[in-house]
Amino acid sequence: MYKSLMHTAAIAALLIGGGAQAASDADIAKTKEILGTAVSFETSKGLGNVPKLAAYLADELKKGGFTDEDITIIPMGETAGMIVRYKGDGSSGKKGIGFAAHMDVVDADPKDWERSPFTMVEEDGYLFGRGVLDCKFGVSTLVATFLKLKAEGFVPTRDLVLVFTGDEESGMETTKALSYDYHDKIDIEYILNSDAGGAALAPDGTPVAYAIQAAEKTYASFEMTVTNPGGHSSRPRKDNAIYDLATALKKIEAFEFPAEVNEITTRYFATLGPIVGGEAGAAMTAFAKNPKDKKALGVLRSSPEYVGTTGTTCIATMLKGGHAENALPQAATATINCRIFPGTKAEETLATLKKVAGNDAIQWKLLGDGTASPASPLRDDVVDAITASVHAAYPGLTILPQMESGGTDGKHYRASGWPTYGVSGIYMKMSDMFAHGLNERLPAATIPLALDHWHHLMTDLGSKK
Template sequence: MASALAFLVSLSCATSDPAAQPARAPRPAPVAAPIRARSTRSTRSTPAERQAALREIYAQLIAIDTTEARGSTTVAAQAMAARLTAAGLPAQDVQVLVHPDNPRKGNLVARLRGRGGKKPLLLLAHLDVVEALQKDWSPDLDPFKLTEKDGFFYGRGTSDDKAMAAIFVATLVRAKQEGFTPERDIIVALTADEEGGQQNGVAWLLANHRALVDAELGLNEGAGGRFRQGKRLFNGVQASEKVFQSFALEAHNKGGHSALPVKDNAIYRLAAALDRLGKFDFPVNLNEVTRGYFGRMASIEKGPMAAAMKAAAATPPDPAALAQLSTSAYYNALLRTTCVATQLSGGHAENALPQTARAVVNCRILPQESSADVQRTLAQVVADAEVSIAPLTAPQPSPPSPLTRTVMAPIEQITGALWPGVPVVPIMGTGATDSLYLRRAGIPMYGVSGLFSDIDDVRAHGKDERLGVTALYEGQEFLDRLVRALAGGS
């Protein structure tokens, strides 16, 4: 998110440079009571028991540092594997697969066996989280301790993406304990390096262990429910997403002594280029999904925003309406490609003129636009041949997942049962998720969670990340019902 949700813009904490922070040892897994093997006899649990079990898993995951700089998804994967085997899943169906290049990059793949009538259902969530530093959070909150306060759960990963990881583990545990036999196998994959790093778990599993995660379809992060001022607006289903692409902008100079400054300064040149970029907006470019989204949302929103959405969805869209929608970071990201400076460095000594100044600009490109076109636009905006622009990452566009009735009907039915009157709205993810690797491999993925959050208060990747207590437990019920509906069986 990456996600989100992974699909929303990162806040300042996400761009902290781990290398600039004092090193500390990885946090050990939290000490917990031994997990006892459960009886294989079918047992029904109450809603309160299911919520308590989920909270325990959730707290354990939050307490395990899984950041890129010093955390370990291997520790988290092993902890979840222990829970699943204790619930009665055979050891051969619960595997922790560690990337050969980094022992901290472990992935869990677990399988609940079904009747084999259909190809499996994949439940995907990432274990890694964005860096979080204690000093950046409120004094009474520890990023790596689940804190319940004022109706919210606080902690790094509470929304992105350990809520879904915990729910999927709890769902598999419940299914096993209750003797649920699905029509198809249910696979849970909890993976590494969605948020960055060199050992992306999904890409590695597809390349080296495809049979373990091969499925007919899957569920992942990428959307969720949205509310404003306590009122639920919609339950989102992400079926496509923007394309992640980073560029390096660099200015070079021969340097010299700082006592003899000249006007041609690499830092000033780069700063001027970034200033021009900061004032620029890519043109609005609606596609079928986003035009349909605004058309649908026009009947959900109220007042001027609803009118703006209706006018934006018209052909041609109204410029004033587009300008109004652009004041929202989320709506703006749906309207256009976005590029934003996220990292900055320059100079080599305080008493020397800088020889190099460098910025990383992260772009989220609309599916219908190309990386090459975006790079050309950046060059036009920067308007300085002395500032080089080079791609840092290769773009990985992915095909949209088909919104078939087989998938959409149960989502709509369960949404209507839990939240009467709340519509289901297909969306384009504004950020990148690991669904792209699976879509590219021919496995349709749907970003849907039933986890509702404030559309105007996005904290994923940022300070004091949180998820509502009620939202967690309602999301648990939604996903449990959805998994059973898509997996079939009894």
């Protein structure tokens, strides 16, 4: 995506410095304090620390003028979800706006890290620690912005609501509770999610584009198993579980799901085409105009980066079979992982796979819940506010709607009826991306950008009548 971006980068470079920064040194210091404290709570699965982090955040918010009534902590097993309501005067007559993040993190083994993952350290312009990026940055910048707005005496025309989950990286039980059980209590129209979207910077630090994540593909894994009476390998027969499975797998390998488009992917390719340029760029432009263009589709599908945006993909990821080297196999199993285009149910994709495999004796199993997540409409009010916020920092920066092949809490939010937009305040190089990995880090320079971003979005969308 950074290829052939000189033109955009050059324009962006000319425009840098156009926007005045609203976040003060005190705001930045407060955010670092909250972020550092949040990192110190080791909130990976099973350790029971998420409720402690939620209690700390509640405390900070209460010191800043929020009341007990504004804050709901929902304990669930060892973790918890959290709702914080910034009450509006109701003059817009509209439901609230949600702002999402998750309080849990992926495990981090201190033995493998260069620094302690649970003590935030600032070095060479970076903050290091598990969660500094994913997603305690979202947690701390959203809480800091709530505190700042309260201190400024801001009264929104509709409620602003923090929606924090406590197991996004594992079971998403808190996400489901917030989405479905607390749906009416939370009472919002849509969600802005800090856990996706944001700006990509070129290697020289100039921004390339700002992505709004408006859809997520459905994640679904299927296990396919062939069983057989087996027998001794000295007495071979034609029927064989491993061969039957292999035959079915070769058919799945050869199968291509049809091209699909929605408003997000069409705008994505139409916007990115001229920026990327070359053969890939021309294919994007052609595909955006005509999704039936087989040549363009072929070019995009040959790229791991773009294939996922052109339709459903399913790929074999695991294999097991047989039980002894001198026995005919009694079972052979493969796992197929699919990323399903929004609008198609996991069961429908399974039906397609069954048909393609062409062997009724295969037993199929859907692993996980395969929750389908509809694409969120690119509503003008939201896209305009995000564009204005991004352009306040970087005038003219390309805004790129995006459908992600991975997943966040957004899948349940969308499934429950809340359109969800991933609009993080993170401006970073792809080379700085260590989320989930070792030595997770965050460029400290993105803190004031994110604070301005949330402040802009909350005051803009929260002031409309």
